[in-house]
Amino acid sequence: MSSSSGQPQFRYTQTPSKVLHLRNLPWECAEEELVELCKPFGKIVNTKCNVGANRNQAFVEFVDLNQAISMVSYYASSSEPAQIRGKTVYIQYSNRQEIVNNKSSGDVAGNVLLVTIEGVEAGDVSIDVIHLVFSAFGFVHKIATFEKAAGFQALIQYSDAETASSARNALDGRSIPRYLLPEHVATCHLRISFSAHTDLNIKFQSHRSRDYTNPYLPVNPSAIEGTVQTTLGPDGIKKEPESNVLLASIENMQYAVTVDVLHTVFSSFGTVQKIAMFEKNGGMQALIQYPDVSTAAVAKEALEGHCIYDGGFCKLHLSYSRHTDLIVKV
Template sequence: MSSTGSQPQFRYTQTPSKVLHVRNLPWECTEEELFELCKPFGKVVNTKVNVGANRNQAFVEFNDLNQAIAMVSYYASSSEPAQVRGKTVYVQYSNRQEVVNNKSSGDVESNVLLVTIEGVEAGDVSIDVLHLVFSAFGFVHKIATFEKTAGFQALVQFSDSTTASSARSALDGRSIPRYLLPEHVETCHLRISFSAHTDLNVKFQSHRSRDYTNPYLPVAPSAIDSSLSQNFTVGPDGKRKEPESNVLLASIENMQYAVTIDVIHTVFSAFGTVQKIAIFEKNGGFQALVQYPA
């Protein structure tokens, strides 16, 4: 058992792989430094360094599975943690089976990622969850989701290929955090490649597509109708009662300045966590739907 006490997040069971995921590396760690760390355990055949938004992660592929197991086992039981430049780094098995460099044929870097979400149905992972996961790496411009023979997929557009590449390197082969998934979903894995698209054509804000650069984009009529079509009851006084709901319909009157999604979020967040916002014009007025957890 490790006496470092600093790696509790890696005590869960992982399937061994000859590719190791190394975290908490010093800034701009070099391939040579990784080779130096790994060479006591076997031959390293490929590396991918400076991965992630902070460029402090890497993937290391050994020539043989047993060499990778030897390294993980050693640091799991050693009183001395793995270190690079005197900084403690964390080593775990990767979900990848090999390290693939992005520049290979048929895999040209792009600012748009094609994401295949394995192990889920279309309704299990919302567009808001995808936005939360990918926003960790930079501003997400647009998202479009769809179903193909390969399963539930999404196109995620960033401002540039560098940001998209960082997101892909860090998330490809990983799972969406369990707390963001419905209870019936055990796990789901992301398979990510670069798309041939450079600018997604999003015509409506809906549960299937979103343009975060255009707060005035109309909401899909079907989304509005389904949100507003509620059953009403009649109270003892004979007056119609609106049922309680976690979605509020706000009408904005006498607008003195542009009311964006950010403005509405700021106002309504004072009363709780705002999950979703949709703004639209209806009957000549400006309205918004604001969704709370409950």
């Protein structure tokens, strides 16, 4: 979509200002990307990024009014819309004449980095790989990973802002080395900004979060740890120890998933003895117990990647749990 397809770049005629308001930016858009778009029209004295509820708006202040007018006029008459990372950006005059708060949280150096890992699904980059890459710059205290609309993200905590800055400067825009990634991942770019967090609250060691400063932290029982999965099958492929209990994580929960819904889905393969549901990292997970390993294996094979509802909603990801008998409190 190269033409602006009749989408108005301006909502109404406005009083010109040397501050421009940009909307529909890519999530976690970096200051450098804004500057790159605006600098052909003049000198930029200030920016304010990641504004608005969805953090997809920004303000850019030019040194003089005519530069702002020239940018607005150019895109108002151009057949090519303003774009950042392939997204059409809508530009209008701001109703403010200057940017007062010049530092957005993403620019103020802190000891915690927010890393967006572009081009991968959550399972493609393990927490151990992230740890390996970021440990090159200093001792990593904690890592928490999560999935957001922007993709797979990680918060990485160092002891101080200097260490975090050196990691950000070295790695922002770079890719994780190819040999550390699964074969199906083509490219994987890191976008790094500073987080407003200073100390991450990590309750469990799991495949999603680690605290490297506390060896006594309990391991989350529902976490499927890499350490368990090191048995190799006859084909030399890593093989998970099988179990009669499956751990299901449910992605893209547009509809409610209840114990009854899960029971219906999983009992088509055999008797479901117990189901336990819980929330983890903002997503729903469930443990489903069958009487034996072979039934669980058949269900896992059949349902992996399967969506409970049409349209890609409530997608199941299945692995074997370490549990063999669930204690379900009524």
